[in-house]
Amino acid sequence: MSSHQETADRLPSATPHSGMGFREFVAIVACLMAVNALAIDAMLPALPQISEALSIAQENQRQFIITAYLLGFGVAQIFYGPISDRYGRRRVLLFGLGVYALAGTAAAAASNLDQMLAARVLQGVGSAATRVLAVSIVRDCYSGRHMARVMSIAFIMFIAVPVIAPSFGQAIVLVAPWEWIFLALGLFGFLLAGWIWLRLPETLPPESRTPIVLSSVVAAFRIVATNRACLGYTLAAAAVLGCLFGFINSAQQLFVEVFDTGQSFPLYFAAIALFMALSSFVNSRIVERLGMRLVSHTAIIAFTAIACLHAAVALSGHESLLSFMVLQSMMMFCFGLIMSNFSAMAMDPVGAVAGTAASFQGFVTTVGGALLGFYIGQHYDGTATPVVLGYAVLGALAILIVFVTEGGRLFHAVNAPTGARAHSATE
Structure with a gap:
């Protein structure tokens, strides 16, 4: 491989960890963009089973499970930007994914609607970090046409997940209880956090951080x-x-x-x-x-x-x-x-x-x-x-x-x- 080709396949030299290739970086960004859609759409086929297990009296009340997540996701976005500008992207992102993974486990363990709604709000709060920081991390590393290239490739995942997520959830409930959907979401968040912890460097150097x-x-x-x-x-x-x-x-x-x-x-x-x-x-x-x-x-x-x-x-x-x-x-x-x-x-x-x-x-x-x-x-x-x-x-x-x-x-x-x-x- 020529030195020019090798450089083109790596993150910019300003990035602290130059060992990550372009393809791996895009794969991480794509997975971050998939987190939110999975949390919304994967559990749709299981709503009747969840409703029965949690003794939800009215069918329309099962919609609370979707809205609770969306509210947590929406409100938390307003905080992650300033916090990551102050403390860096990596640790804030790992925190968000940790909350997302733990909340998925809590949702699987819920025995009533109130516990489920609390877990879903927390899951939305954790997921919001991926929404805000995916774009911030790409912008830290790339600009102009290079940034557009990364985002356009990663956006394929953003488009594909809503198409396949309900089928993923349906496949799980055909062979396992509904709780396994939330456990799978938690496992996905945990594995993604581990991947980022091992491979993704901090993309915002200390000298570029701004106080709140x-x-x-x-x-x-x-x-x-x-x-x-x-x-x-x-x-x-x-x-x-x-x-x-x-x-x-x-x-x-x-x-x-x-x-x-x-x-x-x-x-x-x-x-x-x-x-x-x-x-x-x-x-x-x-x-x-x-x-x-x-x-x-x-x-x-x-x-x-x-x-x-x-x-x-x-x-x-x-x-x-x-x-x-x-x-x-x-x-x-x-x-x-x-x-x-x-x-x-x-x-x-x-x-x-x-x-x-x-x-x-x-x-x-x-x-x-x-x-x-x-x-x-x-x-x-x-x-x-x-x-x-x-x-x-x-x-x-x-x-x-x-x-x-x-x-x-x-x-x-x-x-x-x-x-x-x-x-x-x-x-």
Whole structure:
């Protein structure tokens, strides 16, 4: 191997441990990005067994198990960024994975709903470290096109896990009790922590660390919260994410109870998730040419129109597995075009406080989306109507937020200079 090839396959020389190859680094980042999706989707097929074991009286209460995790995951994100800037990435990440692994074991040992919810909140708190620090670690080691290469490869795992996780959970409950799903999650967290402890160096050197100064943190959050584009697109993203969480909360009930798919539920769930993966690929191919606003604004309008059509079908009593799959898949395709662009447009004007902005965005979108999705899920009544009506309402709300954010004009940046008007349409 030439010296040039060897260098290209290793982390930058500034990294304390130069023995880790590029492929191993990407594999670790990909596994970190898989942690959250596994914790949400793997246990969906086991919800009836969990409900019976924990003596959950009302079927809709089983959705608490999903929402508790999402709330812990959302709230904790706001703290990990500043803490890792002060104390380094490695030890904070190991702490988060340790909490995640122990919480998985606690969830498996839960004997009632309260114990399960406490374990799931803690599991979300631990998982939040992987969400925040995966991107931070990549940014510490790479920049520009090299960073884009790492993230694009790792993002394949982020897309693939929601497709395969329910089948993973279904496979476990076919041969073992539901507790083994949470034990498997705990084991995954433990093994990943061991891998990182042995192989991943600290990527933030001591001289680059910043103290936690309350006044500076508050000032940074004030900048983010008062920026029109950042706040507007973050709130719009929360509304759209509420649709996804509403679907996840109700998915097992919809497919098994309404459409009678039985043990095939993970396959139908995976088929819908594939359309979101496809749209992420399509977005990567068209967004530079068409622009974030044109793509995302068109997608949110299409999402809402399809949701209204879906609501009309459900209200008319003509909902079927085929109609649900087709319309849901179309909406998930639009979802993939919306979220990445909304996130990018929220971050774009606040680059000077990007870490704080990312924490703020993760907190608002996850907590807001979790609460909206929980509200939708709690209205499940044995039909698809509450879910699809929730899509339509939240889609319309997202359009309204974007409309106000952009000063009453879609597809163009608000307050774009006259000479840059043509360019703004592509932003």
